[in-house]
Structures are given as structure tokens and as C-alpha cells.
Amino acid sequence: MKQAWQTDELDRFFELSVDLVGTAGFDGRFRRIGHAWERTLGFSREELLSTPFIDFVHPDDRERTLAESARVFAGSGSVTFTNRYRCRDGSYRWIEWNSSVQPGEELIYFVARDVTDRKRAEESLLAAESRFRAAVDGSLDAFFVLRGVFDEAGTLVDFVFTDANQRAAEGMSMPREEIVGRRLGEVTPAARRLERLDKYARVFRTGERLLEEQESESPGHGGRWLQNQVIPLSDGVAIAVRDITPFKRLEAELREALQRRATHAEELEEKNRLLAAENAERERAEAVMRQQQETMLAMSTPIIQAWEGILVLPIIGIVETARANHIMERLLAEIVRTSARFAILDLTGVSAVDAATVAHLLAVVRAANLLGSTCLVSGISPAIARTMTELGAAEGGFTTFGVLQNALRYALSRCSAEGAR
Structure with a gap:
């Protein structure tokens, strides 16, 4: 017979235990349970004691629970198992049991624990591992896991x-x-x-990852480039292998394209240099040509001061607009400089004239007259005379002579007569 103090201690133990402690009879009902059962499941102690405990078990776990209970009834010693118990709100909690019977007693002693959080964590871990496994299996990268092998001395x-x-x-x-x-x-x-063994062993020892690129050695995979990443693990290494051949090819194509571009740039630079040299040479040639043209133009328009007050301008060749303007500029400048009274245009070297030439000559004559100089024309050939007559320029405002001597004689006589007065 138990003493009162023993009963009090047992009551305090049942009430204070955070675990789900209690006893159950062979009839399948709880005989005594601690207060933790009410806190965990939400049922009152009376509801738990008055209902067969199998009614609280999840339907999927009942058969296994009955089998484990039979083992306990048979006196198999301490039995540990896990099942799901219904709560008042309809949810289920995972309960881990450790139970046994004492010989000669039809009473089951048990200590249970709510392991719902642990089971959920395990399920989450399993789900995560399953997702990770699916991701690894479906990966486009090759993936290996290697465990280290050590000898008796502990050497890898x-x-x-x-x-x-x-x-x-x-x-x-x-x-x-x-x-x-x-x-x-x-x-x-x-x-x-x-080489590989040493490389993987170094990663395992140092704990530092290794990333490298190398050409494939596998049969049938020649010419392909692989990127290997070696990752240290607690008992070995993990290796991820990625085929980077397309990137290597693209890299080679890009390098070749850059080389071609550099070559083209050098060729273009050389062409630009040659073109610049050609342009400079052409500019020098054009400058020399312009200088020669100016020299020839000056030589083709010699103005001779035959006497004081008398200028002679022999014209040879064709008189086009540019040359007529040059003749006018030089003649007018000399008239002003020398205060010439007469300017003789000698056309002995001009074989033929057209309307434009006649117009240019008339413009020179009028400009000279405006500066107070009388313009005389000598050396008119029959062909020139005929052309001037046909063009109606024979009655122009200038005096003509057949030869230069007659024009000079006329001008000298007029200058002498004016000097006598």
C-alpha cells in the first residue's frame, strides 16, 4: 500500500511533466494522464479518460498503433513508435511513444512527447532534398559526389x-x-x-573551392571544353562539370573578329595615310600648276612701255574670259602707274577672233578710255577684220592699224605734238 507522501509526489510529477506521461489498461483506455495532455490536444482530462485512445489516432495510423500495442501487451519490453493524435480543433499532432508493462500488472506505462515540429522539419528537409535531387538530376551540368578514402595512418x-x-x-x-x-x-x-587526386585532396584539405577550364579527355568528346568546379565537403568533395564549348567557340570567334577588325583598321589607316600623302602631293602639284599658270599668264600678257606715255601690249593666242580679265587688270594698273596717254593692243599673234573675243577687246578699250588713255589696236589680220565686220564691231570706239610700227608712229607723233604745245 502506497504512503500518502508517495501519492502526492506522483500527482505532482504527473501535473508538472512537460512530457505526455500516463498509464493505460489492456482495455484500450487511459487510466491516468498528466496535465500536458490537455495542453497538447485541447481535450479535457475527462474526455481523454472516457474515450478509447484508438479513437484519437489518425485513421492511417490505427492499424500500426494496434500492432504496437499488442507487442506491449505481450510483454516485448520497451516499445517505441510514432503516430498522429487528433486535437480538439480537428488537426493532428505527431506523438512519439515509449511504453512498457510491468510483469503481473495489466497496466501500460508510457511517456510520450509531441514531436510535431520535428516531424514537420524532417518532412520539409525531405521535400527540400527531393527538390534538390530533382534539380540535380535535371541539371544540364554533370554532378559528382566523392568521399575520401583513407589508409590506416589516416592519409587520404x-x-x-x-x-x-x-x-x-x-x-x-x-x-x-x-x-x-x-x-x-x-x-x-x-x-x-x-594530378586529379592531388587536386581534389588539396581542395578537401584547404576547404577552398577550385574553378578551372580544360579540354575534355572523354572518348568521343574531343574538342569540347569543360569548366570544373570542385567544392569541399566534410568527408570528400563535390564536382560540378559544365560544357562551355559554345562559349569557347564564341570567345574564339570574337577574338578572331577583333583581330580582323584590328587588321582592317591598320589597313584603313595605311590607306588614309597614302590618301593623305596623295592629297598633299596633289595640292603641291596644283599649287605648282597654279604658279606656272600665273607665270605663263603673266608672260602671255607682257606690257611694254615703248615710250613715255605709250604702253604696248602684244597679245598672242586665244583671248578667253579669264585672260581678258587678266589683261584688263594689268593694263589698267600700268596705265594708272605710268599715266600713259596711249595703250596699243597688238593682235599680230591672234589668228582669229570670235564674238566673245571681240567683246573682251571692246571692254578693255572702254576701260582704258575711262582712265584717260587712248587705246589703239594694231596687227589686225584679214580674218580678224572680216570677223569684226560680220559682228558689227568695226565701228567700235578704237583706232586700228595694220602693223605695230604704224600704231607706235601715230602715238609718238601725237605725244610730240602735245608736247610742242
Whole structure:
């Protein structure tokens, strides 16, 4: 028979326990439960004690719960299992049980705990792992996981494949089942075995990631470029392999395009330099030509002061507009400079004239007259005379002579007569 103080201690234990403690009979009903049951499920103690506990179990968990209860009834020792219990609001909480019976007693002793938060975290983790696995399997990158292999002295001697996605299996041209469990040294070419082992071991030891690019060595994948990223793990390394061949090709094409552009720029610069040299040479030639033309024009329009007050301008060749303007400018300037009384235009060197030439000559004569100088014309050939007559210019405002001597004689006589007066 229990003492009163023992009963009080047991009551305090039931009331203060944060775990779901209690006892249940073989009839499937709770006999005694702590206050934590009311806080967890929301039912009153009377509701929990008056209802078979299997009624609170989730329908999907009832068969398993009855099986575990039968094990407890059979005296299998301490039994641990997890099921879902209904709350007053209709939701369910995950309960983890640890129960047993004492020999000779038809009473189950149990301690239970609300593990809903843990179960939800586990489910979230499993869902996240499932999503991650799906993402890895569906990735366009090859993905491997390798675990380190150590000798008795604790020295890292190799790596063994523990996982590989579909892209990795395709890259290695073998099923995933044949990759997992094999050592790195078994699938790595002998020429690169030590290099890869040392590289992966260095990442594992230092904890620093490695990113590198290299040309593929796999059969049938020659000429393709791969980017390898080696990531340290607690017990090995993870390797992500990406095919960067299109980027490498684009990079090469861009480099070639830039080289072609640089070559074209150099060629264009050379052409521009040659063109600038040609333009400079042409400008120099044009300047020389203009100077020669000016010299020839000056030589073709010599003005001779035959006597004081008398200027002689022999004209040779064709008299076009530009030359007529030049003749007028030079003649008028000399008339002003020398105060000439007479200006003789000698046309002996002009074989023929047209209407434009006659108009130019008349303009020179009128301009000279305006400056107070009398303009005489000598050396008119029969052809010129005929043309001037046909054009109606024979009655122009100037005096004509057949030869230069007669024009000079006339001008000298007039100058002498004026000097005598």
C-alpha cells in the first residue's frame, strides 16, 4: 500500500511533466494522464479518460498503433513508435511513444512527447532534398559526389564515387549504378590520375573551392571544353562539370573578329595615310600648276612701255574670259602707274577672233578710255577684220592699224605734238 507522501509526489510529477506521461489498461483506455495532455490536444482530462485512445489516432495510423500495442501487451519490453493524435480543433499532432508493462500488472506505462515540429522539419528537409535531387538530376551540368578514402595512418589515398546525376552518367558513357561505388583511380586516365587526386585532396584539405577550364579527355568528346568546379565537403568533395564549348567557340570567334577588325583598321589607316600623302602631293602639284599658270599668264600678257606715255601690249593666242580679265587688270594698273596717254593692243599673234573675243577687246578699250588713255589696236589680220565686220564691231570706239610700227608712229607723233604745245 502506497504512503500518502508517495501519492502526492506522483500527482505532482504527473501535473508538472512537460512530457505526455500516463498509464493505460489492456482495455484500450487511459487510466491516468498528466496535465500536458490537455495542453497538447485541447481535450479535457475527462474526455481523454472516457474515450478509447484508438479513437484519437489518425485513421492511417490505427492499424500500426494496434500492432504496437499488442507487442506491449505481450510483454516485448520497451516499445517505441510514432503516430498522429487528433486535437480538439480537428488537426493532428505527431506523438512519439515509449511504453512498457510491468510483469503481473495489466497496466501500460508510457511517456510520450509531441514531436510535431520535428516531424514537420524532417518532412520539409525531405521535400527540400527531393527538390534538390530533382534539380540535380535535371541539371544540364554533370554532378559528382566523392568521399575520401583513407589508409590506416589516416592519409587520404583515393576518392570513391557516392553519387552522380544523369548528365554525369552520360558524360562518362556508363550507367549511374556502375559509377557509384567505384574509386576515382578506376575511372581516371592513368596520365591524369595523380594530378586529379592531388587536386581534389588539396581542395578537401584547404576547404577552398577550385574553378578551372580544360579540354575534355572523354572518348568521343574531343574538342569540347569543360569548366570544373570542385567544392569541399566534410568527408570528400563535390564536382560540378559544365560544357562551355559554345562559349569557347564564341570567345574564339570574337577574338578572331577583333583581330580582323584590328587588321582592317591598320589597313584603313595605311590607306588614309597614302590618301593623305596623295592629297598633299596633289595640292603641291596644283599649287605648282597654279604658279606656272600665273607665270605663263603673266608672260602671255607682257606690257611694254615703248615710250613715255605709250604702253604696248602684244597679245598672242586665244583671248578667253579669264585672260581678258587678266589683261584688263594689268593694263589698267600700268596705265594708272605710268599715266600713259596711249595703250596699243597688238593682235599680230591672234589668228582669229570670235564674238566673245571681240567683246573682251571692246571692254578693255572702254576701260582704258575711262582712265584717260587712248587705246589703239594694231596687227589686225584679214580674218580678224572680216570677223569684226560680220559682228558689227568695226565701228567700235578704237583706232586700228595694220602693223605695230604704224600704231607706235601715230602715238609718238601725237605725244610730240602735245608736247610742242
